[in-house]
Amino acid sequence: MPVLVDAxxxxxxxxxxxxxxxxxxxxxxxxxxxxxxxxxxxxxxxGLNHYVDNVTSASIDVVxxxxxxxxxxxxxGLNIDYLRQKTTVSIGxxxxxxxxxxxxxxxxxxxxDMFGDLTTVSMSFAFGDNTVxxxxxxxxxxxxxxxxYRLGLTQILSKSLVMAMTLETxxxxxxxxxxxxxxxxxxxxxxxxxxQEVYPxxxxxxxxxxxxNYFLPQRAAIHAGVRYFEDSWDIEATTxxxxxxxxxxxxxIFEFSYRxxxxxxxxxxxxxxxxxxxxxxxxxxxxxxxxxxxxxxxGASYEFGRAWTRIERGSLNxxxxxxxxDYDDFRDLTDTAAVGEESLYSFDATxxxxxxxxxx
Numbered sequence: 001m002p003v004l005v006d007a008x009x010x011x012x013x014x015x016x017x018x019x020x021x022x023x024x025x026x027x028x029x030x031x032x033x034x035x036x037x038x039x040x041x042x043x044x045x046x047g048l049n050h051y052v053d054n055v056t057s058a059s060i061d062v063v064x065x066x067x068x069x070x071x072x073x074x075x076x077g078l079n080i081d082y083l084r085q086k087t088t089v090s091i092g093x094x095x096x097x098x099x100x101x102x103x104x105x106x107x108x109x110x111x112x113d114m115f116g117d118l119t120t121v122s123m124s125f126a127f128g129d130n131t132v133x134x135x136x137x138x139x140x141x142x143x144x145x146x147x148x149y150r151l152g153l154t155q156i157l158s159k160s161l162v163m164a165m166t167l168e169t170x171x172x173x174x175x176x177x178x179x180x181x182x183x184x185x186x187x188x189x190x191x192x193x194x195x196q197e198v199y200p201x202x203x204x205x206x207x208x209x210x211x212x213n214y215f216l217p218q219r220a221a222i223h224a225g226v227r228y229f230e231d232s233w234d235i236e237a238t239t240x241x242x243x244x245x246x247x248x249x250x251x252x253i254f255e256f257s258y259r260x261x262x263x264x265x266x267x268x269x270x271x272x273x274x275x276x277x278x279x280x281x282x283x284x285x286x287x288x289x290x291x292x293x294x295x296x297x298x299g300a301s302y303e304f305g306r307a308w309t310r311i312e313r314g315s316l317n318x319x320x321x322x323x324x325x326d327y328d329d330f331r332d333l334t335d336t337a338a339v340g341e342e343s344l345y346s347f348d349a350t351x352x353x354x355x356x357x358x359x360x
Contacts, residue, residue, distance in 0.1 A: 024349020142175030
């Protein structure tokens with residue numbers, strides 16, 4: 001992702017209409033999103049966002065232990081930015097609802113430009129309050145709280161180079177696992193059964209990221225970044241990103257990107273436990289396993305309307321990411337091989353985003 005320079009100015013007035021689609025691993029997720037950003041005077045900017053996910057899932061976990069399901073998730077958000085001289089204060093609230101999960105997040109952030117606007121320091125805090133339910137069991141209700149702390153520094157080093165660093169800490173407390181997910185354990189030399197996952201009720205994660213933009217002639221640019229993550233569940237992950245932005249004429253901009261993610265497993269994860277209740281905490285979520293993912297991205301945007309009288313400008317944008325997931329210790333249970341010797345699971349996914357933006 002390109003580095004964004006946080007200048008002490010209000011966000012531009014605009015309307016964004018987005019269609020997004022994810023297709024991979026037996027899951028399909030798509031829906032629209034609408035964002036409206038409007039300034040109130042010279043010091044206040046208000047943003048409203050409506051986002052919808054339509055989910056149809058027949059993923060490997062669902063196929064093995066349940067049946068295909070469909071659901072809809074709706075999210076609504078409000079963000080207010082207040083600008084005073086070189087300081088911007090942001091307050092946000094996001095609320096989402098689905099059949100078995102309700103979430104609300106309140107955030108507060110502040111950013112300050114200094115040293116001739118060459119340096120921007122930002123800090124933010126967010127608190128999330130989630131309620132977890134279970135379809136088919138009206139008596140099941142659990143809560144989870146999330147607190148995140150973020151510190152950012154953006155530095156203009158030259159007319160061509162901008163660097164940014166972020167530090168983030170997240171603490172989770174409450175019911176942190178999925179009520180539908182199971183682990184498997186041996187019941188014999190060539191047989192197994194399932195029991196429900198059991199997670200710790202607390203988790204603390206830390207991440208540090210460094211990203212840079214180098215601007216080339218003719219409005220082209222290269223961006224690169226690295227992010228390191230570790231948590232109290234013994235997961236470590238490193239993500240590398242590299243991208244290139246290429247303008248073509250006055251109206252077209254093309255973007256190419258590459259991303260590689262490498263992750264270790266949680267300490268209580270196993271694809272196959274030796275017996276029932278083998279340990280205090282049990283997980284078989286593939287997202288907590290050892291895996292790598294590789295993403296290739298391509299995007300194109302077309303700007304229009306500069307000669308129009310009613311709008312400042314507009315753009316049409318299309319981006320497609322192709323992602324390959326390879327798991328090192330999560331096995332495909334649709335394979336009929338001997339227990340514990342099934343083929344390792346892998347799948348590919350496509351993420352498509354089509355959106356239009358209008359500035360006014």
